[in-house]
Amino acid sequence: MISLKVNGKNYEVDASPDMPLLWALRENLELTGTKFGCGMAQCGACTVHMDGNAVRSCVTPLSRAAGKNIITIEGLNDDIAQRLRDAWTAEEVPQCGYCQSGQIMAAAVLLREKPHPTDEDIDYGMAGNICRCGTYQRIRKAIHRAAKASTP
Amino acid sequence: MNDNTTVNRRKFLQTGALAGGGLLLSFYMPALGKGLKRVPPAPATCAPNAFIRINADNSIKILCGHSEMGQGTYTAMSQLIADEMDADWSKIVVEAAPAHQDYFNPGFGMQLTGGSASAYSEWERLRKVGASARAIMIEAAAKKWNVPAAGCTAKDGFVLHSSGKKISYGDLVEAAQGITPPTDVKLKDPKDFKYIGKPVKRLDTKEKTNGEGIFGMDVKIPGMLVAVIQRPPVFGGKVKSFNADKAKAVPGVQQVVQIDRGVAVVATGYWAAKQGREALEVEWEDGPLLDSVEQRKLYKEMANKPGSVALKEGDVSAVTGAAKALDVEYETPYLNHAQMEPLNCVADVRADGCDIYIGTQAQTIDQMVAAGITGLKPEQVKIHTMLLGGAFGRRAIMDGHIAAEAVQVSKAIAKPVKVMWSREDDVRGGYYRQFSHHKMIGSLGADGKPLSWLHRVVCQSFMIGTPMEQMAVKNGVDMIAVEGATELPYEVPNLQIEWHRGTEAVPTLWMRSVGHSYTAFAKECFIDELAFAAGKDPYQYRRSLMDKHPRLRNVLDVAAKKAGWGTALPAGRARGIAVHESFKSFIAQVAEVSVTATGKIKVHKVVCAIDCGPTINPDTIKAQMEGSVVFALTSAFYGDISFENGRVKQRNFHDYKIMRINEAPVVETHIIESTDTMGGVGEPGVPPTAPAVANAVFVLTKNRLRKMPFPADVRKTT
Numbered sequence: 001m002i003s004l005k006v007n008g009k010n011y012e013v014d015a016s017p018d019m020p021l022l023w024a025l026r027e028n029l030e031l032t033g034t035k036f037g038c039g040m041a042q043c044g045a046c047t048v049h050m051d052g053n054a055v056r057s058c059v060t061p062l063s064r065a066a067g068k069n070i071i072t073i074e075g076l077n078d079d080i081a082q083r084l085r086d087a088w089t090a091e092e093v094p095q096c097g098y099c100q101s102g103q104i105m106a107a108a109v110l111l112r113e114k115p116h117p118t119d120e121d122i123d124y125g126m127a128g129n130i131c132r133c134g135t136y137q138r139i140r141k142a143i144h145r146a147a148k149a150s151t152p
Numbered sequence: 153m154n155d156n157t158t159v160n161r162r163k164f165l166q167t168g169a170l171a172g173g174g175l176l177l178s179f180y181m182p183a184l185g186k187g188l189k190r191v192p193p194a195p196a197t198c199a200p201n202a203f204i205r206i207n208a209d210n211s212i213k214i215l216c217g218h219s220e221m222g223q224g225t226y227t228a229m230s231q232l233i234a235d236e237m238d239a240d241w242s243k244i245v246v247e248a249a250p251a252h253q254d255y256f257n258p259g260f261g262m263q264l265t266g267g268s269a270s271a272y273s274e275w276e277r278l279r280k281v282g283a284s285a286r287a288i289m290i291e292a293a294a295k296k297w298n299v300p301a302a303g304c305t306a307k308d309g310f311v312l313h314s315s316g317k318k319i320s321y322g323d324l325v326e327a328a329q330g331i332t333p334p335t336d337v338k339l340k341d342p343k344d345f346k347y348i349g350k351p352v353k354r355l356d357t358k359e360k361t362n363g364e365g366i367f368g369m370d371v372k373i374p375g376m377l378v379a380v381i382q383r384p385p386v387f388g389g390k391v392k393s394f395n396a397d398k399a400k401a402v403p404g405v406q407q408v409v410q411i412d413r414g415v416a417v418v419a420t421g422y423w424a425a426k427q428g429r430e431a432l433e434v435e436w437e438d439g440p441l442l443d444s445v446e447q448r449k450l451y452k453e454m455a456n457k458p459g460s461v462a463l464k465e466g467d468v469s470a471v472t473g474a475a476k477a478l479d480v481e482y483e484t485p486y487l488n489h490a491q492m493e494p495l496n497c498v499a500d501v502r503a504d505g506c507d508i509y510i511g512t513q514a515q516t517i518d519q520m521v522a523a524g525i526t527g528l529k530p531e532q533v534k535i536h537t538m539l540l541g542g543a544f545g546r547r548a549i550m551d552g553h554i555a556a557e558a559v560q561v562s563k564a565i566a567k568p569v570k571v572m573w574s575r576e577d578d579v580r581g582g583y584y585r586q587f588s589h590h591k592m593i594g595s596l597g598a599d600g601k602p603l604s605w606l607h608r609v610v611c612q613s614f615m616i617g618t619p620m621e622q623m624a625v626k627n628g629v630d631m632i633a634v635e636g637a638t639e640l641p642y643e644v645p646n647l648q649i650e651w652h653r654g655t656e657a658v659p660t661l662w663m664r665s666v667g668h669s670y671t672a673f674a675k676e677c678f679i680d681e682l683a684f685a686a687g688k689d690p691y692q693y694r695r696s697l698m699d700k701h702p703r704l705r706n707v708l709d710v711a712a713k714k715a716g717w718g719t720a721l722p723a724g725r726a727r728g729i730a731v732h733e734s735f736k737s738f739i740a741q742v743a744e745v746s747v748t749a750t751g752k753i754k755v756h757k758v759v760c761a762i763d764c765g766p767t768i769n770p771d772t773i774k775a776q777m778e779g780s781v782v783f784a785l786t787s788a789f790y791g792d793i794s795f796e797n798g799r800v801k802q803r804n805f806h807d808y809k810i811m812r813i814n815e816a817p818v819v820e821t822h823i824i825e826s827t828d829t830m831g832g833v834g835e836p837g838v839p840p841t842a843p844a845v846a847n848a849v850f851v852l853t854k855n856r857l858r859k860m861p862f863p864a865d866v867r868k869t870t
Contacts, residue, residue, distance in 0.1 A: 016403070019423045027378075027421045032370035033363015035541070036422075037492055038575040042805035045492060073363035085361045092353065092771055095779060096222030097360030098367060098492040098541030123814035130805060132492045132542050133222045134782025136816035138775070 002062045006031065007075025017063035022046045024062055025072060033073035033101045037130070044129030047102040048072050054109040073101035080111050080146070087146035095133035103129050107143050116147050198321075198328040200285040202254035203233060203278065210309060210322030212239050214246045217255025218274075219265040219513050220356060221491075221540035221547070222779075223834045224772035227354045228271055229278055231768055235347040236282030236340060237289075239321070240309035246355050251515035251535035262516035266548045266662070268735035268832020271768055275830055279348075283337035289321050292328035342766070342827075351771035356539070368511035368538040369572070371498045376568040377406060379561050380425045380577070382432055383414040386798035387582055387658050388439020391415060398431035408432065411560040413553060418565055422572055441798035442657040444587075448483070451589035451610045451654060455481065459608050459650035462629040463638045466646030468604045474595035476685050482592060482674040483859045486793035487585035488808060489663050490786075493541020494578045499558035500568035505532040507568075508555055511540035513548035521552030522559045544783075545662040546583060550618045579808050580800040584793050585663035586611040586633070587654065590674040600686030601697070604646040607637045607674065612654045614661050632662075636671035636839065639733060641704050642679060642697035658795075664783060665838035668734040672839030673846070673860060676730035680847040681856065690847060691717050691729050703763050704733055707740040707824060710761035714822050715742035725756065728848025730840035737764040737831030738824075741781070741840040743817075745848035751865030755785060755817040755845055760837065762823055765830035770823055773833045778819040780837025786811040788842040792861050 004011045004021075006029060013028045020039075025031045025048070034057055037045030041056040048057045049071040057065075084104050087093075094100045103126070110117055110125035117125065122143050131139070198206040205213040214233055218225040226246040234244055249255045255263050259273040286306050293311035294301035296319070303314045309321050342349070359365035384390065394415050396408035404424025409416050415434055419425035498509035499522070506526050512518050515535045523530040540547055547554070558571040573581065588611035595603045613633050615624035624632045629651045631638065637649045663669065683693035691712045698705040708731045712718075715727060724746045731740035744757040760777045767773055790809035794801050802808040846857040849866050857866060 016423070023421060023423045026370075027372075030372065031363070032366070032372075035367075035492075036369060036494065036572075038805050040575075040804055040806065043492070043810075088361045089353070089357050092357065092775065094222075094354070094357055094360035095224070095775060096220075096492065096540060096542045097356065097365055098539075100360050101363050104361060127812045127814045130492065130810045130812060132490055132544075132783070132786075132810055134779035134811070134816065135775070136782060136811075136813040137778050137819060139813060 002066050004062070004065060004070065005068065006070045007072060013062065015062055018061050020058050021048070021060040021062055021065040021070070022057040025057060031072050031074050035098055035101055037099065042130070043099070044106060045099050045102040047105040047129065049076070049105060049109065054106050073105060076105065076108060080108050083146040083149045084108060084111070084142070086149065087142040090145060091138045091142040093135050093138040093142050095135055099129060099131045103131065103139055107139070107146070110143065111147060115150055117143060198288070198325045200288045200328070200333050201281050202249070202252070203281045204237070204285050206285070206321050206325055206328070208322045208325045210240070210320050211243050211245055212321070214244060215249040215255070216246050217249040217257070217263055218270045219248070219511070219537055219540055219543070219547070221265070221511070221513065221543035223776060224354060224769060225265065225270045226356055227352060228768045228772060229274060230355060231347040231352055232274060232278040233282035233285075235345055236279045237286045238306040238308065241347060241352060243309055244355065248537035251519045256516070263514070264516065264548060265513045266545065268737070268834040268836065272736060272765070272830040272832060275766070279339050280337055283339055284333045284335070287334045287337055288328050288331050289324050291331050292324040293319050296324070296327045349767050349770070352769055365539050367493050367541045368498070368509060369493050369496045369541065371509040371538060371570065373498060373500060373509070373568050376498065376570055377418050377420065377565070378422050378425050379416045379418040379569050379571045380422070380429050380574065381411070381414045381416045381557060381571060382429050382434055383577065383581070384436050384439070386436070386438040386441060390437045392435040392437045394432065394434040396432060398433065399428040402428040402431055404428070407565050409561060409564040411557060411564065413557055416557070416561045416571070418561065418569060425572075426574065438798060440657045442655070442795040443797065444794040447587065447655060447795070451587070452481070454610045454652045454654075455589050455591040455608055459610070459652040460628040461648065462631065462634045462651050463647065463649040466604075468593070468606045468646045468648045471595055471604045471646050473597070474603050475598045476596040477594070478681055478685060479593045480678070480681065480856070480858060482590035482677065484588045484670040484673060485791065485860065486587045486658065486660075487663055487787060487791045488579050488793050488802070489544040489546035490579070490808060490810060491542025491544055491546055494575055495546070495554050495573040495581070496570060497554050497558035498568065498570045499555065499562040501526055501559055501562040505534065506559065507534045507536065508559070509536045509538055510555055511538045511543070511547060512555065513540070513543050513545070514552070517550060517552045518555040521556050525556060525559045526563060544664040545666070549583065549661065550620065575804045579802055579804060582659040583661040584658060585669060586614070586660045588670040590670070592674055592678045594678065594682055596682060596686055600688055602642065602644040602682055605640065605644040606648045606650070608650040608652070609634050609637060609671065610652040610654050611670070612656055612658070612660045614659070616653070632667050634671065635667035636732065636734060637675060640675065641701040641731070641733065642694065643699065665734060665835040668732065668835070668839040669787065672730070672732040672734070673842050676732060676840060676843030677846050677856070677858065680728070680843070680850065689718070694729070694731060703738045703828060704731055707731065707738045707761040707763050710822055710824065711740035711742050711759050714761065714820065715744070715759035717742060724852070726848045726851035728844045728846065728851065730844040730847065732836070732839040734836040734839055735832035736829060737762060737833060737836040739836050739840055741844045743841065743844040743848050745845055745852065747849065747852050747866055751867040753789070753845065753849060753862060753866055757818045757820065758841065758844070760819060760821045762821065762833070762837070763826050763828070764833050765826050765828050767823060773823055774821040776833045777821040777837040780835070781819045781841050782811050782816050784838045784841030785815070785817070785845070788845060788860055788862055790861055
């Protein structure tokens with residue numbers, strides 16, 4: 001049994017310690033907002049927060065995730081998350097939407113670290129997340145919009 | 153008909169919340185987990201037709217037969233209905249329709265989302281559907297008030313009477329029962345459109361930003377197991393024998409079964425199934441061992457010989473007195489669709505029926521294929537269309553293999569199962585956009601105008617041998633394989649388009665913009681070559697040859713003007729232009745490009761002009777142009793599936809690269825106001841991008857990029 005703390009709740013998961021966190025989230029906890037895209041940390045669809053850092057849950061073994069504070073898209077509910085969702089809606093970012101959980105998780109860490117990111121900051125912070133629908137231009141606009149919506 | 157099946161939690165929450173408002177259409181039983189089943193609907197909802205459910209709480213559910221794969225069809229189709237229905241947009245809820253002939257695409261005769269055809273094929277039908285529902289609401293109100301219908305009108309979800317009386321659609325649900333839907337309805341004058349042609353907000357954004365949207369990959373039904381399939385490493389290969397002992401020893405692995413396309417390892421979850429597959433021992437009988445280097449040589453040789461003639465005007469071989477002649481070759485590789493959501497399908501085969509949960513573009517085919525495997529009647533096979541995490545054609549397959557695999561496994565183990573593809577399975581799974589080789593021979597007269605144009609395409613056909621062969625093949629030519637080449641908009645007195653069928657060693661398939669994805673590259677680069685050979689400006693040269701194509705010429709003019717064609721640019725930058733008609737739409741693009749010190753292309757901006765006739769949602773059109781440009785640039789810079797010893801060399805996103813945000817250009821879209829024939833928007837933005845960029849690179853480097861993907865250092869290549 002592995003103890004996981006996800007979105008503020010404690011869980012005991014019966015799984016092998018080398019199983020990636022992604023599968024515990026999706027299959028054991030039924031938190032399917034975190035997506036499977038590549039399984040090798042190439043696309044960012046599986047991005048979650050672990051102790052405040054954006055990590056690729058598809059390559060994070062449960063042994064490393066145990067006891068850490070894990071936040072998934074379902075539990076991302078702070079002020080930054082609200083601004084991001086409002087901005088994503090205003091800019092009509094999602095197309096197929098499959099990568100967008102990961103995009104928002106990555107953007108949330110970016111905005112926490114750089115409340116007013118430049119285009120270069122966005123390039124650097126978001127280049128790990130692939131969007132095959134090509135919504136990049138709108139992601140960029142939405143991040144700038146979310147940054148502007150912050151209370152000074 | 154059955155519209156009461158879904159596994160969407162959001163819909164459950166919405167319906168639950170709406171229950172307080174009055175009539176509860178139906179409810180779910182969440183105790184079953186995420187495989188939510190519904191009990192039969194309560195009787196008093198108004199179902200004026202297969203597409204609309206009016207509920208007593210004033211919510212209106214639209215059942216959409218077209219699959220939502222990102223292109224915005226759920227929203228656009230709802231706009232058509234809601235506008236003619238005079239519905240209140242805030243009350244619209246959209247849901248995937250079941251597989252049923254009521255939802256057959258009017259143009260295809262089956263339920264199939266593709267060909268950028270949803271909007272124009274539903275433009276008439278769904279507006280009539282909406283107008284018919286509006287007429288029912290008016291008649292119901294007139295009946296209730298005991299007044300003539302002529303004195304009633306409708307607005308924003310209410311029927312109004314000249315006396316000042318007002319009643320909501322929801323309050324008319326009971327009165328509307330039994331009213332025969334009128335078939336002869338008058339459609340609105342476009343000037344009265346309230347939602348059509350407006351940038352109405354997408355209906356699916358919320359569930360795509362909070363993790364609640366349910367894609368095929370996310371489905372879980374009671375008792376469901378997860379399977380991965382070991383498929384042959386070589387296309388056309390077969391299982392000779394296998395030993396499952398080690399696989400079965402992996403904790404969580406339950407069964408190992410052989411199916412038509414390989415060996416399935418069935419487990420309690422994906423990780424166990426995947427580990428089980430790694431331990432599985434299979435001996436294969438290989439198919440033909442394709443090698444990309446050999447294939448390239450073969451295609452090159454084929455391209456030197458006359459092919460089957462797709463189009464002939466004048467006589468290219470009889471041209472005399474040419475001032476200049478060009479003879480060049482273009483090439484494009486096999487491509488993987490690489491939609492973000494790896495392929496998957498849930499199947500639950502029982503003696504009395506079969507449920508399939510799948511992000512599919514082709515419900516009718518999946519239903520027929522499942523019926524064939526199970527021996528059930530097609531109507532016993534229920535297709536639950538989930539959100540599609542991208543598709544680009546990969547989920548519209550004529551052999552229905554994605555569903556077939558899951559149905560075969562479920563049938564074999566007598567349990568529900570989700571078959572999942574890893575990214576590697578997906579990249580190596582075939583059904584690629586074809587490898588193509590192009591021979592282009594042209595000549596110019598003394599005035600610089602083209603005298604002759606020969607375009608010879610060598611590529612596979614994915615139509616021959618399918619039910620669509622008869623439609624696609626004319627005089628021995630797969631017209632889909634040469635589409636775009638055969639509609640040359642430039643005036644050339646002697647024109648010939650030919651095709652050679654390539655080696656059928658790999659399963660191929662349509663991918664976003666299909667034949668146009670490679671023919672436009674050859675065609676739009678070659679006309680640029682002719683322009684430079686003639687010493688003319690490539691924009692003006694094209695335009696001078698397009699008198700018979702006013703819509704195409706107009707977008708060319710608009711794109712050139714908006715991009716500032718001919719005006720000065722910062723040092724080191726250049727513009728390239730391309731124009732192409734596909735899927736009934738007309739698009740021109742101007743790419744603004746530079747080349748770095750290491751020879752890498754940087755695309756700064758793409759200006760796009762589109763004429764797709766009347767528009768349903770201009771913001772969706774812009775989004776599709778933005779996405780198409782990035783999609784095309786991925787192909788231009790990176791896309792390449794190649795073979796060695798019959799095996800696909802690429803594996804995952806590290807060696808099958810996709811464009812990322814730091815490389816993505818700004819796309820500026822200009823939509824032409826038009827009342828002309830309507831066209832599609834999902835695909836036609838793709839074809840002009842690669843040639844526009846290649847043409848700009850030529851201006852900077854004097855090197856013609858005639859092969860995709862473009863080299864990493866464009867200074868060194870011709």
